[in-house]
Amino acid sequence: MPSKLRKQADIEKKQKTKKNLLDSAIKVFLLKGYHKTKISDIVTKAEVGQGTFYRYFNSKREIFEELLKELTEEIVLEFSSGNLNMKITPKTFTEYMDMSKAAFLQLVPIIDRNKDRVQLFLRDASTIDQDFEDEINEIFDQFVLLAKYYLDNAIENNFIRKCDTKIVAELIIGIVIHTLKNWLNNKYNNLHIEELVIESIKLVFLGLKI
Amino acid sequence: MPSKLRKQADIEKKQKTKKNLLDSAIKVFLLKGYHKTKISDIVTKAEVGQGTFYRYFNSKREIFEELLKELTEEIVLEFSSGNLNMKITPKTFTEYMDMSKAAFLQLVPIIDRNKDRVQLFLRDASTIDQDFEDEINEIFDQFVLLAKYYLDNAIENNFIRKCDTKIVAELIIGIVIHTLKNWLNNKYNNLHIEELVIESIKLVFLGLKI
């Protein structure tokens, strides 16, 4: 009986169509911006019928939501996998600095795999509605909290000078996000992101003092 | 003849109406976001007829453009007035740091006077169209260039360590903008912006080293 195979094929086809729509959506969103993008732009890009869109998503907002969800899930996964946690307890200022560098560099592959999405969310998400703005801010805040936790820890262990760790954590995340945006906008044309990370870490840890 | 007085009165009335529309627009934009704002929202807020809007602006984009223009003009004025330039040549690292602090603090009143606009542009301008995104980036770039100029100068005079001044300038502006956004979003509820500036400068100049 082919019915089972048929069903399997159907499911695969459906998943393919959905992925096709998601991929098309992100391309168009990125090019025209979320607000200027029409459903018809997405289905034209995906080369499917207008009605097909509504078999998979209820609205433009929903497909955007799903795009964001995929990204945040990947980040959360990376977080919860413990990859971002310090595995070795640093013993010196330099070790602590190197470890921080390593922590940021671990995020690079995720961002590299999701360049389009990251760029889209950094630009458009906060202008859609309050819920999205909140969600974006929550993600940022998590990074801030993580950074603060490290900073507090480092001060306790006397690796770094005393400071208002809440503010400094925000400043660090501020650097990261702005740098990321510039990099995604190809502002540092021939520069590898690793170099940016290294220079950032050096600035934060060593400052500009000779 | 009263014709001249009449005309004068008319001109003042027109300017008042236009200002009313601009003020109303910024309030509504800020509350609902540029994209969700309808012309009818603006005229309702301004308590004028729908047609009145079109006597002064051709579209929603145009009124936004004018709001941006007013802000950039004020900034450019501040720039060109030389207020942002170093007046005293610093002689030591500390003098240089203090001077930088002072430079940033000079921007604070402009931002304070234009809180709404600044917040609006940082959030919405880049999502309207490419032209706006470019314009915003151009403004940022000017600050980056200024920062780079100072950095180059400081390195030449041996006040600070050698570094890739282009990147570091971007990092500094990144800190500033992100901090600004957070502050405008009332993230640092009870914190004075001066404290943020001071902490930022300290981070950039001294790093986290003990």
Added chain:
Amino acid sequence: MPSKLRKQADIEKKQKTKKNLLDSAIKVFLLKGYHKTKISDIVTKAEVGQGTFYRYFNSKREIFEELLKELTEEIVLEFSSGNLNMKITPKTFTEYMDMSKAAFLQLVPIIDRNKDRVQLFLRDASTIDQDFEDEINEIFDQFVLLAKYYLDNAIENNFIRKCDTKIVAELIIGIVIHTLKNWLNNKYNNLHIEELVIESIKLVFLGLKI
């Protein structure tokens, strides 16, 4: 007391303003067509305020009506003055033909004085509303009736061949109007209207036969 003089001056000024508006209106109507013309176009051309228009006319239709009235009155005057009537009873076919030629040539100066109006009415009047279409047709019909009267007369006197004078009268007026339109559109660039009249009369009276 200057009050009387003042009043006189006021009246003259009013007449001047009204004439200014009428002249401006016809120019704009001719250029953009009645329907595409806005009141604002007319007052801009006349260099008066928007409100001034409404001191003299209640609507766009009314100013058009007045323009038409002036023309029809002039034509009616010419008619009633008897200028268009045969003064001499023709005695031969040739005399009759010459007389007809003269009758048409008498209309030339009126048309020449009112070129703009004639062109405007021939093009736009019938598209404004039924009343205007009727009025235009009535004018045409009067000419047709006149022509028919002459034709009947001529047949009775054995100057011309028998024919359906209603139809032929219409045909003759058709020739005249179409020729007029072409001439007003500068289709016969270097041709004097007299030549057109002569050729027309020749065609109607003599046909193409050798």
Added chain:
Amino acid sequence: MPSKLRKQADIEKKQKTKKNLLDSAIKVFLLKGYHKTKISDIVTKAEVGQGTFYRYFNSKREIFEELLKELTEEIVLEFSSGNLNMKITPKTFTEYMDMSKAAFLQLVPIIDRNKDRVQLFLRDASTIDQDFEDEINEIFDQFVLLAKYYLDNAIENNFIRKCDTKIVAELIIGIVIHTLKNWLNNKYNNLHIEELVIESIKLVFLGLKI
């Protein structure tokens, strides 16, 4: 798979809807005039939604344009099919006259099939914009050129008297168009168009001479 049949059915449906809109448009245009007609009048007549109009046409002007295009194409087809050319070389003045009569009579069925359109264009087209006025004039000019060609030919063969063929051709077309307008306006209530053609030809060829 039914996809092909489906598509076929869709295409037919679309064509039907479009035709429905075109038919409705012409009816409303004719009744209210082009300028007084609103898009909503057309869709109400066609009994479709407002948005449906915009699936097929971008504006009122565009649907009018398409109506005109259909008519001109039919005329051009008739022209190029050679039906309007002389098939038999006339040998006498009478033969030439009969042939001319036949030529005009050949146009009658086209006009009869397209009464509405012809009437619409003769009345409204020239009041829409310059482009339309030009297009209309071009069509008239083609007929003038054809008439002139015949006249030149006839003079060469000594069938008719010498004359300014350009002017006379214009005069003839003027007769035709004016007559046509009157006929379409039901001015000759009980008169068959053939009678009009015959009387016109007689006038042009034989004149009024006995």
Added chain:
DNA sequence: CATGAATGAGGATTCATTCAT
């Protein structure tokens, strides 16, 4: 399940007309 024609509510835009100065 896929399709795309049809829909109409929502929002933008125009312009004749009013009226306070």
Added chain:
DNA sequence: CATGAATGAATCCTCATTCAT
């Protein structure tokens, strides 16, 4: 009397969404 700023009704036009095939 002249003015032109203000008005809002009228109309255009878009596009997310539905639904019959």
